[in-house]
Amino acid sequence: MSELAIKVENLYKHFGKGDSFVDVIQDASFSINKGELVALVAPSGAGKTTLLLMIGCVENPSSGAIWLGDEKVYEDKWLTRETRKIRREKIGFIFQSHYLIPFLNIIDNLTLLPQANGVSDKAAKAKARELLKYFEISDKEKAMPSQLSGGQNQRVAIARALANNPQIILADEPTAALDAQRSVDVVKMLKKIAREQDVAVVMVTHDDRMLPYCDRVMKIDNKTIIFE
């Protein structure tokens, strides 16, 4: 079993044609291992989210190749029609805001995706309770998102990203809405998750104060990827 979680080779992304042609990513090649927390930094509009969405099988690359774990999912085209299934089974998403489903209670928010993957209600709930315990919010499983604080909801959102046992977590500025101390707590938590759950975490951030807590920092510089 390889330790490789993400591998990208010669990835290009451009938008438009003719006069409106815009190059966003050029010849990006990198790999990220399981257990790693990698920060993705770049100025606004440089293509961080686009790169995140390409890795997440949401945005179509223009060319190149992407592997998620052992599976090659893209080579100049998606190698499966079920990109949504790949996301459901291999990737966990964390957003700027918690974006929990407001009409589902906490445990249902956590079991929704596993159940869509065919996991039984009992098994999904057992995993969800394990995660809620891990994040020290076991007493909130019947609560609605509106009844929780911002910090608690963000912890639930992270737990949700882990509920389907993903190989990769893609976090789009997960600390943007938090104060400095909570931001540090969240990043430390992501690092702990990466280690203990053996997942690769790619975290888009604008906050340089978070970088020391990450294993590697990936920058988009002049459309190319460089590691610091």
Add this chain to the structure above:
Amino acid sequence: MINLAKEDIRHTLGKFIVTAMGVGMLLGIVLIMMGVYRGMMADAETLLNDLNVDLWIVQEDTLGPFAESSRVHEDLKYSLKSMQSVDKSEAVTFQNMQLPFENKKISVMAIGFDVYGDISPVNPARLIDGRGLKTDHYEIVATDKIGFKLQDKVTLGRNVYTVVGLTHDSVSSSGDPLVYISLKDAQELQFSYSNKEILNDRARGIINKDAHMANAIIATTKAGYAVEGVAEEIRKWQHKSVYTREQQKVVLTKNVVEKASKQIGMFTAILIAVATIIIALIIYTMTLEKMKEISIMKLMGLPNGMIVKMIVEETLLLGVLAFVFGNIFSHLIDDKFPKRIVLEISDAWILFGIVVIASILASFIGVKKVINADPTAAIGG
């Protein structure tokens, strides 16, 4: 498996129920409209069923008193009675009049019949108080809807009548309450003029010969005789138009209430279309309110089927709940209408089918929105 529709509805239960009640009131009005139509048809047939005769003999080349003016001689009933195939025959009159009641005039239809004859239009099953007519003069049986009580006095023409009986649900084909008077009184009211007018007519050489006229002769046939054959014989020898019970029913339903029923049918169709559009708009708005969550669900990898199922189930439940509220609403208000409303279970089932189909159609707009939802909309705050 989590049922997203159930959870979403539970989350906004009050709003969902109020919305369903609103649509339900609209569907209730659709049911009422259907009930108005059924009521008209029932009203049209009430008198026909109460009389329960085989033949209606009316003025030649007319459709009879329910559709146009018809006059026949009262003594025609004797000619008919002499026919071997005829069992009973009686003269009847039908007259629209304004009945005075508590300082106002109530539009009624007065039926005149021979109190001592073989056929009575007063259906004993409808008589809820008092008795039928027993004498030739100045007694009246009225339907309870007018508001009369037994022994009330009513002035008609030059005479004062006493209410001797009250019936329930007795209405004419146009929905007006029915009153029953003796044939002699009816002939006097319909065909006799005031003394001054009679004098005036005599001076002009006109002698009133109409006092023994009727609007129709009704008859029953003896067992073993084909009704249509008897009708044909009367047409041939008596120079009258003759309608069987079924033909008279057609006259009443097609010629008399057809336009009104078409009008109601149009209103009903428009209301159903409006209800469909409203359900579609509500579902569209409900879907729009959830677009962020839908984008997140799509981004996380939830299959379209699960999200579409939520929209369709919510739409169907809204439709079904609205249908239930509509039924309750229509049954609460049906007796408040001045004319008869007949709410039939078969109509409710038809509406239920329409509501289900309309709800599915209405959900398409929300489903289209889900399918086109951009999962990247969840990214970037």
